[in-house]
């Protein structure tokens with residue numbers, strides 16, 4: 696399978712982020728907890744240097760809890776503040792305010808020494824498409840907070856959301872494009888649905904997922920679909936088609952339909968909480 700991306704979008708998004716980054720104290724970087732490395736754009740380290748950094752393992756409800764904790768330790772060891780969140784349900788949101796203050800304590804201290812008191816921390820949310828940036832902003836901001844409108848010194852049109860007296864959030868998140876140089880990254884992003892399915896061969900992708908699940912989570916497919924997990928991934932897919940009555944005219948098995956069904960079950964957590972990348976492979 697071969698993945699490609701479109702550089703035009705990338706240049707524009709990067710320019711927007713470079714402009715905005717000057718205005719902010721804290722970069723809140725969202726990763727997908729199922730594939731924290733593949734969903735991370737390495738350019739953010741260059742872009743966010745000299746800024747306080749917070750990593751959020753979003754969609755943690757879809758990833759294995761034990762692995763979420765292992766990934767938290769992994770990023771903490773690299774000096775990041777880390778919180779695992781479920782933006783859709785609001786899980787993990789309570790602790791974020793405290794973590795933000797802690798991550799920005801050097802800036803707050805610097806301000807204090809210069810006699811600047813109570814200047815709110817300004818934060819920007821960044822991440823690859825579909826990682827949950829908008830859902831997160833809505834969840835964190837809730838109904839209670841109002842937009843603060845334009846401010847002097849801020850590029851016209853930028854809106855800030857006042858979360859409380861301590862934190863302001865830029866309401867437009869920074870979009871980073873994933874890096875596809877490594878085909879494994881492309882595959883991981885395809886698993887979680889971050890690459891348009893029309894660009895992919897559904898059966899090939901499903902076969903790759905089956906291969907992974909058989910190794911990392913043996914028994915999951917057998918239990919969900921009542922199939923035998925054989926070495927041959929395409930054979931497994933045929934069994935899923937059979938067990939789910941995916942049939943073409945003439946009773947031929949519709950393995951494409953089965954592939955789409957499998958991917959949908961995986962992406963929506965119906966196969967359980969499954970992680971596709973493990974910290975020990977990235978030490």
Ligand code: G4P
Pocket residue numbers: 753754755756757780781782783784822823824825826827828829830831
């Ligand atoms: P983006 O701004 O980064 O592009 O992402 P966005 O917030 O639009 O979220 C992309 C999808 O991910 C949405 O699903 C959203 O509901 C889902 N999502 C975001 N955070 C979480 C999370 O923590 N857990 C889970 N399980 N899902 C999350 P969608 O299918 O586009 O919409 P919907 O069906 O949820 O309405």
